[in-house]
Amino acid sequence: MITGAYPKAKVPAVLLTTLTSDSWIVIGCVVGALVLFASERIRPEGVSVTVLLTLALTGVVTPGEAFSGFASPAVVTVGAMFIMSAGMVEAGVPAAIAAAIERYGGTRITVVTALLVLVVGGMSAFMNNIAATVILLPAAVSLARAADTGSSRLLMPLAFGSLLGGLMTQIGTPPNLLASEALADAGYQPFGMFDFVPTGAVIFGVGLVYLLTVGRRVLPDRSGPNVTEEVSQTREYLAELLVPSTARIAGQALTTLRWGRRFDVSVAEIIRDGHRLRFPSAHESVFVGDVLLVEGERDAVLRLVEAEDLEFAVEGQAGQTLVDDEMSVVLELVAGPSFGSRGRSLVDIRFRSRLGGLVLGVWRQGTRVRTPIRRLRIRPGDALLVRMPRDRIVDLETSSEFIMLSTRPRVVLPRPRMLLAVAILAIAIGMAATGVAHIAVAGMFGVVLMILCRVLPYDRLYAAVEWRTLILIATLLPLGHAMQSTGLAVLVADTVGDLLRPYGALPVLAGIFLLTALLTQVMSNAGAVVLIAPLALGIAASSGIAPHPVMMMVAIAGSAAFLTPIGHQANILVYNTGAYRFLEFLKLGGPLTLLILITSLVVVPWIWPL
Template identity: 35%
Template sequence: MTPDLWITLVVLVGAVVLFVSEKLPVDVVALLILGSLLVFGVVSPGEALSGFSSPATITVAAMFVLSAGLQRSGALRGVGELLSRVRWPWLLGLLMMLLVAFTSAFINNTAIVAVFLPLVISAVVARGLSPSKFLIPLSFAAQFGGVCTLIGTSTNLLVDSLARQSGQPGFALFEFASLGLWFVVAGVLYMLVAQRFLLPDLGIPDSGADDHRGRYLVELRVPEKSPVIGRLGSVAIPVDAKDVFLLENFRDGRPLAQPRAEAVAAGDRLLIRGDWNEIERVRRDLQLRHDNVARDLDGDPADARLHAEVMIAPGSPLAGKSLAQLRFGHVYRVRVHGVQRSGTQPRLPLDHIPLAVGDILLVDATASALEDLRSDPGVVLIGQREQPRVDGRRALLSLLVMAAAIGVAVLGWMPIVASSLLGCAALVVLRCLRPEEAYAAVDWRVIILLAGVLPLGIALQKSGGADWVAQHALGWLSGYGPLVTLAAIYLLTALMTEVMSNNAAAVLVVPIAISTAESMGVDAKPFLVAVAFAASTSFATPVGYQTNTMVYTAGGYRFSDFPKIGIPLNLLFWAMAVILIPRYFPF
């Protein structure tokens, strides 16, 4: 054993211990690996820094930015509204997993879960269901879909980069798809069964501290093609709506004599009272609209819209006057979506109600408009939160840019790293993202991790460490044939990725898999596929994969919930991998 081999093995063992113990952040461990190999001369400065210029690292960073364009424009919010309309829990779970699996094949799965997490919670709570029945399936579905394409997860890109560095041919953009679809189908079917029998029902959580609490008086306009048109007022509100009541129906500015006995028509304005969250659900289901008052209140489309609660203060000059008399919307540059008042409820159009001390107005505004309100002594700003919305222009452009970046790579016109970088530039040029938003969208910890651990793969190959580990750790299996070795490599990777970063596990096993294949005289590609799939599907612990960690707290799960549902799924995927990988990637 050469000194370089000893040093590489010591660094390898130290890296495994630090990754598993989590005493240091994974990006710091990656930099320690890089620095150690460089200081001891195992790799050259160029090789040590090659991870920062690796196509895998750059492509992952670019995909973070492309995903942010879709996330910030609200392009996926329509999906959340679709989910909120599904009545049957099994169908809601099925649609959610299929949508998440499909989108995560093209968009970073961590970003997908970040987008879908609040949407799924609001959709299931609106149906009186427990989020704990849906959030683990959300995380797992993102992993199912991520293995279907080269860009679905950073691990796939990393395996491809390591393979190319070792002289292997690498993978095409959709080369994983035919195999990945089997995993998606099997995973979704398993989760539909597990959702009922294995996932805990932890109940419906209380509304968060930033929810709009209390009962609001809201005026909603009935647009053309709304499903409420033609219904009698007595049945206009869905029967499953809790604490939502129709008080009046204004037509041509006048209240109907019997609002509950007459049919709703396009252009009517419905005065509704009830819980805000329930009103919002009814509004989406019936496709009703808040009054936009005037287009000049929209402000810059790039600015985030906020919902805020504004109370009329004692001694306020606003008391006794209506919103119309005050020209409240134009003066303060806000739109009033609801009024909360204790006691007798007025049955007037929203902008004709005389304001009283203690009234709480729920307003839609930009951050700058709220700052002006905050400085007005006549009102008290008592709460605010960002309002989810869809920017149609930016959403369409973001979708087109993402489709173009993937399309030109599929057609072979340019490498995915080039098309994704051009896509990032296009998002900024088209003002779908500001430059600072693009930089903020990149998870630099992942980038540092990738750049820092790639030199370890080079060191394992260069020093002979991969050959040594392959000979001593897997060499005894070679007599049983490549299929048994494939099973061992998949299982080794799956176990490692449950206790350390999936990217780190892939970097450690890929060189070993390549050396094992070379020693057996077989194609390395089946072993590389096994590493990619095993490292990208971690189900048995909440810390084995980023998406699991995201839903762990949000769903209120216990640690034991993950192995109970995840270990059988890991074993299922292991058996499928052993059977299917050689069929699509022969030895």
Template identity: 35%
Template sequence: MTTEQIMLFAILATALLLFAWGRWRYDVVAVAALLAAVVLGIVPMREAFQGFGHPAVITVVGVLILSRSLRNSGLIEWLTRVLRPTTGRPTSHIMALSGLTAACSAFMNNVGAMALILPVALQSSHSSKRPASMILMPLSFASLLGGLITLIGTPPNIIIASYRGGETGEAFGMFDFSPVGLGVAAAGVAFVSLLGWRLLPTERQGEVEGKSLFQLEDYITEVRLPEGSSYVGRRLVELETLAQGDVAVVALVRRKDRMLAPSGYLRLQAGDILIIESDTAALQRLAKQAGLDMVGEAELSAENLRSERVGLVEVVVTPGSRLEGRTARSLRLHTRYGLNLLGVARQGHPITERLGQVRFLAGDVLLLQGERDAMPEAFQALGCLPLAERELPLGRRGTSATAPLIFAGAIGLVAFGVLPPHIAFILAVLVQVLTNAISVREIYDAVEWPIVILLGAMLPVGQALEATGGTAVISDPILGLAGSVPPWGILTLLMMVTMLLSDIMNNAATAVLMAPIGVSIAQGLGVSIDPFLMGVAIACSSTYLTPIGHQSNLLVMGPGGYKFGDYWRMGLPLDALILIVAVPLILQVWPL
């Protein structure tokens, strides 16, 4: 190997380890890898940031924005209402929701589709008295399966199509993925609906939705502010600051008035009774420091902590949100967003001590109290997802056909070759802004910037892998098997390696790295590159073995109460099924 190849492989190996470690965000790792390649002279400086203007990156941005406009339209909410009568039996229940999720994911961002269906799934599991864990993992996997169907279903498809355009002069079209993608998605949805959910641990299946993760009654206490307290006349926020975010004042009783979720700027008066949610140790520290009198346990339930003005809502921390990696104290949840943090649950188990110091992770479920009117804006700013459809609107009220029609028009322009995808979808975004189907602010909120940064940074690194001859170094040992292994066997091996990589690093980054390797192998075998690119596309989106493989998997981890090791139980046989179904389909549709 040359010096350049050794340095590039060292950069990629380090990046792979950091992706798997998960301590640093994947976009930060990608930028670090790019800058290392530039400094070492592997990527020319003038080409360092050309990836951010790549058509694949622009297409991903356009699809993310158009996905948000579809959520606003109310179309998906209407479809879920139509499907509700099918939830009588577990199999039909899971199949209906999984089929809808897969269909949405074919034209929307996977996480966007999952975010739309998740509250509906939780509500339907509650009404049918079935555990959420029975339903949510199949939905997550269905969102990934649906992305296989079209060009815009998932970023790896867009990257693979663009790479094929660079190699042959003609990119894969909008529905070129459909013959194979539909077959794999249909088989996968049938598997998760009929058999997959039965493979989950029985203790997870027995946890019926509707049993709250949070037993607030055990942590609610009344304290009185006496005349001699130094906090008489001071603002409530000063008392909360003293507690370092470890207590939440859920209500304040002043004479005959009871105020739920009182403002942090309310001035305290002698005789005020504060109803506090906290663990015993934190409460005792606060009472001692502020000179509060203990009254005793408050006889309140969760229902007493909500009213027409004040809501009590469970939300899930989404990957890449402002909450991830932060604490309630550092975010100043109450003073900045008007939200009281009453509980945190991780992998189905509540965390009961020092809530203000808990560093939130993607998939955590938070119980928040606040004013209903202010909650939607606060949740949007924080990037969290409310889990109760009945509590808060998921998008704009009412159903509008404007956004779906504009989106359909853009798809038609791409399908008939009138405009390339990156132009057609950005044009659709402009039309939607002009028709008020989406606001300018929502455009910037809709873009998952970590994905954009990841793609823009990794594309030059992937191109360097090919330019330095690194792809040949990787593909030559595989080509050495050609004498004893048929081409379909090598294709299967390539897909298996890609599947394993995508389970520990972002699937878009996997596509950037594996596409040139697939092409190198095909050229070495003297066969068409199309089946190998299609195989890489299918495998990149087969991230079913771990929760860290894809954001959809993380999104359901908390609400479903899943553990890290639960995913492979359904994911491993699903991966095997995908190989069994996909390889013959690929070779039939895209002959060698």
């Protein structure tokens, strides 16, 4: 823990009494960014790049300052943690933990909830929050079904547990790293690797008790779709059609026929001369005598039959091939965070050609989506029912787009590989914690070890990085510097300090916490911390408060994304999967946020003297 006197803050000698043109440009960038973040019309990284270009083109920052964020140690460290988290996943460490939870979790909902929150919190302290949530989500759904309760009883605590767990170490979440770097940039001693443990552990414990007591009464008992329940409903949409000698389509390729675009149906199988061609490619042709297994709405199939002069095959056979057989299997998937807030279509990701699967239906918040699948934009958390060739399941498991919920044989990875991955992560953390190397250097050292030791295949290296997050952080950092260089941060800090100083230090800390927490709901947690950090340091200096407790409050509030399902990717992921309603996040997350604020106001000044 950091002890000793705090150095003087770097404050300009002459405080600005009027806003300069550069200050107005910065204010415009801040307001414009907040509006665009809240509207979700433009991707967050697109907003941050636009802000960066505005500052550079208007001369508020120099070209060197504009792109200095890409050389930021915090950006390098966040990238390194993405890669090392992927190495842990590749080695099977989180999967082994998830399997153990499923095996020994039991059916008592309180015990299962506690176990999930403790495990995801422990994992999130040392790896990416999203990765921890993604790994444990199938286990949570499986445990909910085993306990004969709705998955909504477990999924929101899972997401909230990952956010709470990230508070416990410097590498647990980007806000912790950014708060530490803000201190270093201002001339103060940065936080150490485990300086977050005392406050983070107390807040995590309080959050756990809240989720186990209040949470069990507030959370709804609601489930998303279940494969075994939905198969019978989907079976009516499959039909076997015969291509007669009179059909005009004989000899034409499926890509030429464009049945998906014209009728919104898909060809799942072609039976020709007694042989089954499952999941045919778009370039496959149809011939007289072929029997086509077609998936689509009843009306769509009838329109297809009439338009193309097809005939129904033997009555009673339609839909029988939907169930699992020796060559194919029906699986339940959840769309992952890579689909983004605006979503992507299955055509965009080339689902059929890359993975060879047939999508039988899409569910959002427990309700089947009736929009034609080809035109539907899949969003994170959407549930998909798909029919897959058994030999393509491995491709699906290694895909970054989807999470498999259906029960499947687990791949048992060699134990030495798991131990090696854990050892490399421990070495990197130990180097940073003991001061042997800067945390960014230690992180990159861990990345190199994982590549050299083949824990993470080299071809998975770039896919492991959440580039959008890195771009967002790197392009927003110059905005924080611009707020300081134009004097805007000092002016705002003095104004706020004058208003709050008569009431004491605790209201100042509470105000900073609430402002950061509110911004986190409409923009990324990293963006909120980048924006608030220079203001918080200025307020601390003008109010006579030590900088470290103030920045600890900023870091904690930056992870308090509990009020809306769009506040954090972990929330987005469970929002649709758990069939939650928007206000249910506020119902559980609002009191939790206030509880964390009260706990922080007690614990932070005790550990970090004001």
